[in-house]
Amino acid sequence: MCEKKRIRMEKTISILGFAGSLRKGSYNRALLRAALELVPKGAKLEVFDLEGIPPFNQDLENQPPQKVKEFKTKIRATDAILIATPEANYTLPGVLTNAMNWASRPYRDNAFDGKPVAVMGASIGMLGTARAQYHLRQSFVFLNMIPINRPEVMVPFAQDKIDKEGKVTDQKTREKIGELLESLVAWTKRLKGA
Ligand SMILES: Cc1cc2nc3c(=O)[nH]c(=O)nc-3n(C[C@H](O)[C@H](O)[C@H](O)COP(=O)(O)O)c2cc1C
Secondary structure: OOHHHHHHHOOOEEEEEEEOOOOOOOHHHHHHHHHHHHOOOOEEEEEEOOOOOOOOOHHHOOOOOHHHHHHHHHHHHOOEEEEEOOOEOOEOOHHHHHHHHHHOOOOOOOOOOOOEEEEEEEOOOOOOOHHHHHHHHHHHHHHOOEEOOOOOEEEOOHHHOEOOOOOEOOHHHHHHHHHHHHHHHHHHHHHHOO
């Protein structure tokens, strides 16, 4: 097959992104908005808002709330996942853990199973969510998600890199988000054998 035709036939890689913050002015939601602008050719990104997902209750895991059903359906339909995590008390924020708990249940119905995933995170502290990101990577083992290792996008002192309108203004941060997306797309294609 000629190269032109092969490129035309390549399927668009779909990415589902979500942030572990409900805050209107969230720096992590801002990272996802920047990612929407930086998504590489041949890929598309949809952002899912975790607002409205109730606290996990295992009594309901076999008949989850509508918002959780929607979340799981979107996870299953996507080729890859992009997570923007804040850090809370040196670990993952409850909003993110809660949503991921719902999506991974009931046992044997884990929507994340086998999904390629990339992580980024912003905090006002000097470690830029490093601790939270490594805790998240630990969960990927049980969830059977397949993360890219690099680049690690840890955005410290986010208040200096994201303006009042929620735009990522720091050029280096934008470059890193772009690289992360490129790596995630390449990784996803490799896993699909595409
Ligand atoms: C309960 C709580 C715990 C926090 N713990 C940490 C922390 O461990 N490390 C850190 O860098 N920032 C911590 N912060 C500050 C966050 O970096 C900051 O609130 C950030 O804006 C949260 O992300 P968001 O803007 O996406 O909501 C904490 C904030 C809250 C509310």
